[in-house]
Amino acid sequence: METLELIKEETTASKVENISGSEAVMRALIAEGVETIFGYPGGAIMPIYDALFDHDETLKHILVRHEQGAIHAAQGFARTSGKTGVVFATSGPGATNLVTGLADAQIDSTPVVCITGQVFAHLLGTDAFQETDVINITTPITKWNYQVTDANEIPSALAKAFYIASSGRPGPVLIDITKNAQVQKFDFAGYKKCDHIRSYRPKPIVRKEYIEEAAKLINEAKKPFVLFGQGIILGQAENEFKAFIEKAGIPSAWTILGLSALPTDHPLNVGMLGMHGNYGPNVLTNECDVLIAIGMRFDDRVTGRLDKYAKQAKIIHLDIDPAEIDKNVKATVPVWGDCKETLPLLTELVDRKEHKEWLQKFREHTKQEEEIVIEKEMHPSGEEMSMAEVVDVLNELTGGNAVIVTDVGQHQMVGCRYAKFNQSKSNVTSGGLGTMGFGLPAAIGAKYGAPEREVVAIIGDGGFQMTLQEMGTIMQYGAAVKILILNNNFLGMVRQWQELFNAKRYSFVDIQSPDFVTIAKGYGIEGKSINSRKDLKAALQQMLDHKGSYLLEVMVGKENNVFPMVPQGCSVAEIRLK
């Protein structure tokens, strides 16, 4: 007996290694399967960077030009790869520069783990150099955050971080590690992945009776309508979703983050919801009898005026996050759970149907929209190019196989409205937060997340100037991102609102741009600027054919507006076509 115990002790002892906290961080990242890190070093995270120096073959570190770029890149990476993005930043300004990206990842449910350095534990609260209270600053914009002050906590803190970031409704997690914990040697007994936290239930339990009730409603419906969001993509339930709508024959419209979960040319894909969405989905929201919301959260840009939103309909809401049910729109039947599990259960119970007449109604609305809006957008009568025709030619050349990253503004709405997608995880955009400057760094990350795919970043002249320094990252690491700037020499979306609602008082939207092609050249990125329709196709082809990164600036109409539009404070049925 004694001998046995002795042997046991010895084997455990041999497994225990005395390593630094920083080395433990590396072990954790490797164990979690991390291959790419986006980061920027600084004083308080130096020990971690020192440890990284020994692992540069396993852990590829992309040095960005600004920490905001690091987190947006990690978001782009997560969106195209389905994995968790990882960010390193130092204390103080390094960490505060992550704030916008954290807020963006929080509202768009993107799994990201940020590791920030922090001053020595004994200096906490002394206003030390580069000390900020990062934990409290980031509390409202993280799914979870934790400050490590002792190296012994590092393995379990990181295990929890990765588990929390990627499970349930994903989100950003920040781990703040004081410098003393990074250098501290401790007995490391191996890294154990986390798969359970008692106070955290990532998936609510599926309740069969609600599925049955939902199926009953769907089977009785004459005019059922599906709204789907990013939940489908995050839950990797694209096939389950398709099987469901195909069996029940329900027209389906997407939120901006749900885009690409269902191929554009799928016969049941009726288009985009919301403020600049398609005509049919908005108008018919207020005519359907059963509204089935899947993995979406009824954002105000989707619902318009809430008290006039789908009041005639019974609402079925499928979501993994119980806090989303009834938050904005009261559900008649809540179906809580992971849609990868709930959708097949629902599919089994629904009757096979077609709803031809109802689908035809969507087609009629599409036709109207085509006549009044789309036709003009695709084939403008004037000399000036429209954003939509650029996207249309791009579709033709990529065949809908590219990852399309957009920034925020008019080009984003146009990009999402007109870009074609054949496969999921192909649309990367800042939806909830609407972060200008998101596009370029997110595209870099998206390329690392899907290196075999073509990544085209469609960006406006305003947003590009917010983070164009990340061309330096492209220069250094050669991410073959195609940058397509749609330049209207205006902050177009705000200008559109000023035109429509502020009597054309164009207050500070007239933004000047530098010579983008020359700037790109300075970063070793080839480029071209065109302002004539006859050059469009060839220029886009040249951009796509180019081996490395390429910047194409297309000058587009200065005062074009994005339509349709649901004006703020109006109901979705009051959508304007012009």
Place this chain on the structure above:
Amino acid sequence: MKQEFTITVYTENQIGLLNRIAIIFTRRKINIDSLNTSPTEVDTVHRFTIVINETEDVVRKLCRQIEKQVEVLKAYYNTNDEIIWQEMALYKVPTDVIAEKAKVERLLRERGARVVAIRQDYTVFETSGHREEIEGLIKALEQYSLIEFVRTARIAIIKDSKGFHAKLKEFESEQPAEELVENEFLNQQDKVFSM
């Protein structure tokens, strides 16, 4: 209609959680009337008792946002008739006033006040009870040179609660039991099938 609700939150004992919970209210510009943190009958579990004045709809949403936090085990909300609650208060009164005025002595006796400390210049009393009782005594004492007053947050016990031991077992199990009702308000929500 707005009314007083008592929110009981069972949590892990974690630094920063108070802030995480508090900002759920402050973000929505909701005033916290009273907040108490306390250990529970279960060793490692903490409990927050929060009182706010809001509509039930808002309170329900708040509870779901609270429960969404990783370190929160459970959040309940109750109206005043569903709980037993107490608040405690300390009153500092000049000793000579009590010594001289029989009325004050009677008043304190009637209100069940207990002496905590007696000094030559002042005496500290303590009472516990509902808000109105405590406020009643302040009012009465004001005319007798009340020097200082402080009241605690509300602490409350839910009448039909069976404690947290059994609940915790469910949380600790890796696979939740079939009969575990994750969000029990679902069962009470008779409006769910409102067709």
